[in-house]
Amino acid sequence: MDDGDSVARSADKDDAPPGDDGSSTPLPETIQIGNSPTYKLDRKLGKGGFGQVYVGRRISTPSLSDRTPGANALEVAIKFEHRTSKGCNYGAPYEWQVYNTLSGIHGVPRVHYKGKQSEYYIMIMDMLGPSLWDVWNNNSHSMSVEMVACIAIEAISILEKMHSKGYVHGDVKPENFLLGPPGTLQEKKLFLVDLGLATKWKDTGTGELVEYDQRPDVFRGTVRYASVHAHLGRTGSRRDDLESLAYTLVFLLRGRLPWQGYQGENKGFLVCKKKMATSPESLCCFCPQPFRQFVEYVVNLKFDEEPNYAKCISLFDGIVGPNPDIRPINTDGAQKLIYQVGQKRGRLMMEEDDDDQPKKKIRMGMPATQWVSVYNARRPMKQRYHYNVADGRLAQHISKGNEDGLFISSVASCSNLWALIMDAGTGFTSQVYELSPYFLHKEWIMEQWEKNFYITALAGTQYAQQSYKVSDSFPFKWINKKWKEGFYVTAMATAGSRWAVVVSRNAGFVDQVVELDFLYPSEGVHRRWDNGYRITATAATWDQTALILSIPRRKPADETQETLRTSAFPSQHVKEKWAKNLYLASICYGRTVS
Numbered sequence: 001m002d003d004g005d006s007v008a009r010s011a012d013k014d015d016a017p018p019g020d021d022g023s024s025t026p027l028p029e030t031i032q033i034g035n036s037p038t039y040k041l042d043r044k045l046g047k048g049g050f051g052q053v054y055v056g057r058r059i060s061t062p063s064l065s066d067r068t069p070g071a072n073a074l075e076v077a078i079k080f081e082h083r084t085s086k087g088c089n090y091g092a093p094y095e096w097q098v099y100n101t102l103s104g105i106h107g108v109p110r111v112h113y114k115g116k117q118s119e120y121y122i123m124i125m126d127m128l129g130p131s132l133w134d135v136w137n138n139n140s141h142s143m144s145v146e147m148v149a150c151i152a153i154e155a156i157s158i159l160e161k162m163h164s165k166g167y168v169h170g171d172v173k174p175e176n177f178l179l180g181p182p183g184t185l186q187e188k189k190l191f192l193v194d195l196g197l198a199t200k201w202k203d204t205g206t207g208e209l210v211e212y213d214q215r216p217d218v219f220r221g222t223v224r225y226a227s228v229h230a231h232l233g234r235t236g237s238r239r240d241d242l243e244s245l246a247y248t249l250v251f252l253l254r255g256r257l258p259w260q261g262y263q264g265e266n267k268g269f270l271v272c273k274k275k276m277a278t279s280p281e282s283l284c285c286f287c288p289q290p291f292r293q294f295v296e297y298v299v300n301l302k303f304d305e306e307p308n309y310a311k312c313i314s315l316f317d318g319i320v321g322p323n324p325d326i327r328p329i330n331t332d333g334a335q336k337l338i339y340q341v342g343q344k345r346g347r348l349m350m351e352e353d354d355d356d357q358p359k360k361k362i363r364m365g366m367p368a369t370q371w372v373s374v375y376n377a378r379r380p381m382k383q384r385y386h387y388n389v390a391d392g393r394l395a396q397h398i399s400k401g402n403e404d405g406l407f408i409s410s411v412a413s414c415s416n417l418w419a420l421i422m423d424a425g426t427g428f429t430s431q432v433y434e435l436s437p438y439f440l441h442k443e444w445i446m447e448q449w450e451k452n453f454y455i456t457a458l459a460g461t462q463y464a465q466q467s468y469k470v471s472d473s474f475p476f477k478w479i480n481k482k483w484k485e486g487f488y489v490t491a492m493a494t495a496g497s498r499w500a501v502v503v504s505r506n507a508g509f510v511d512q513v514v515e516l517d518f519l520y521p522s523e524g525v526h527r528r529w530d531n532g533y534r535i536t537a538t539a540a541t542w543d544q545t546a547l548i549l550s551i552p553r554r555k556p557a558d559e560t561q562e563t564l565r566t567s568a569f570p571s572q573h574v575k576e577k578w579a580k581n582l583y584l585a586s587i588c589y590g591r592t593v594s
């Protein structure tokens with residue numbers, strides 16, 4: 001590896017030493033599990049975060065009744081995982097379960113036998129050859145355009161097959177693509193291994209999609225190749241494998257990705273930010289056109305969108321030689337897929353043009369900031385906004401509002417000027433505020449808490465207990481902990497790149513979720529809206545927008561909620577919304593466009 005990040009792992013998989021050095025239990029010299037023949041352990045093939053893989057040489061004849069495919073193989077790959085290894089916390093490795101469904105499908109090695117011997121969980125499988133990383137590394141860190149295009153074509157067909165069985169791989173990268181053993185008929189055939197991070201994207205029984213969610217503190221995969229959605233902790237779906245494949249292809253072709261070399265505690269954040277800030281054009285500036293088109297297509301896929309695999313494959317047609325027999329990588333799987341789709345539709349996919357409409361590009365490499373304003377349906381009430389308010393004029397607006405029976409329902413800031421929303425719908429009878437050079441001035445807040453004044457963002461709520469946190473990155477871990485203690489987020493703000501989050505008990509919610517992104521997370525918001533969540537707090541920094549969405553304990557008669565994004569304060573829009581009985585519920589200013 002040229003640097004550490006290709007093996008950086010999630011909490012699930014890390015670089016913990018596997019059985020041999022961790023537990024000091026020696027590997028057995030001969031292996032025999034279930035009704036398998038006996039194998040003698042030979043040279044080491046590789047080692048990952050979880051297991052170690054060796055060559056096994058068959059030294060006994062398979063039993064006559066054994067019809068296991070591969071039982072006759074003279075050489076096999078044997079993967080060992082120590083019973084105390086991280087992947088075996090719940091018994092047999094999770095990967096075994098995935099192989100039960102995927103073993104032997106197009107592009108996945110066959111598992112011959114699985115079982116336990118001495119201290120090890122052991123899986124005996126088809127023996128394969130070098131990985132694409134090995135090939136790239138042994139070829140002076142380069143690979144021909146034709147070779148990478150063939151890899152693209154075949155890898156897409158492998159992912160299509162895996163996806164059709166209900167799984168996403170979750171860790172697509174050069175190290176996990178292996179070729180067949182050198183000198184055999186399969187030496188040009190591509191395989192995808194390491195199914196330890198594979199997850200279901202749909203229930204194959206019911207056909208139902210797994211539920212969308214975002215947990216920004218959960219990361220699974222490999223930092224260098226992970227999709228932006230994976231970085232942000234969104235539920236894995238088909239688009240993520242394709243995005244990782246796109247990065248894999250560009251890496252093999254260019255030898256480097258623009259986000260390599262970051263180090264330190266917030267490396268994941270910086271890599272993700274760089275991925276968002278890199279346009280497909282600049283990522284692929286030294287690559288032939290189809291690679292850019294592929295990147296552009298995959299980064300725009302929606303959570304539940306069915307990728308058009310055949311169309312992706314056909315993008316690379318012009319680069320690979322016309323005769324499949326002399327290609328550097330076998331593309332049989334892809335040929336079959338194109339043929340099947342062509343048959344089904346009565347025409348070949350190359351002519352496909354139905355969804356060629358230009359899609360909105362989400363990664364333009366030009367960050368921009370906007371106002372995000374959220375409107376809720378309310379009974380007619382008095383609401384007022386002030387914006388571009390300097391510190392000195394704040395008091396004046398607030399006391400005028402208070403005189404008219406209005407209280408602050410929302411505040412936001414933009415370049416040291418304040419935006420202030422005041423209305424008659426807060427349900428408050430008294431309010432205090434402080435303008436302070438400290439971001440959440442502790443002493444003052446404590447004093448107010450003593451007097452039963454709580455930090456508010458939501459109209460009409462009687463909080464019972466509060467807690468808050470100021471941090472340099474979005475404090476999802478802390479929020480998650482507070483959720484478990486019965487608190488809900490009731491206010492949020494940012495100052496520079498710092499976040500402040502206030503949580504309260506008795507917040508009037510029954511559930512709450514977060515949407516966090518480097519741009520306005522419209523897909524997430526729409527999915528949450530469909531499930532009954534409404535935005536209850538917003539905040540944004542120069543890098544990210546965060547929205548808190550909640551399900552209220554008591555449903556309002558009218559659940560209408562609208563959001564707006566504008567580069568100037570939405571003064572005109574607010575009036576239009578008022579006319580429709582939609583009132584500003586929350587407002588923030590920050591990064592919403594990538």
Ligand SMILES: Nc1ncnc2c1ncn2[C@@H]1O[C@H](COP(=O)(O)OP(=O)(O)OP(=O)(O)O)[C@@H](O)[C@H]1O
Pocket residue numbers: 013045046047048049050051052053077079109125126127128129131175176178193194195196
């Ligand atoms: N069937 C096989 N034939 C030949 N080599 C293999 C085979 N399976 C795995 N290997 C080699 O062993 C290495 C580790 O295998 P694998 O990736 O399955 O283990 P892991 O512990 O789950 O790894 P990771 O940390 O990447 O998740 C691979 O990178 C590859 O070099």
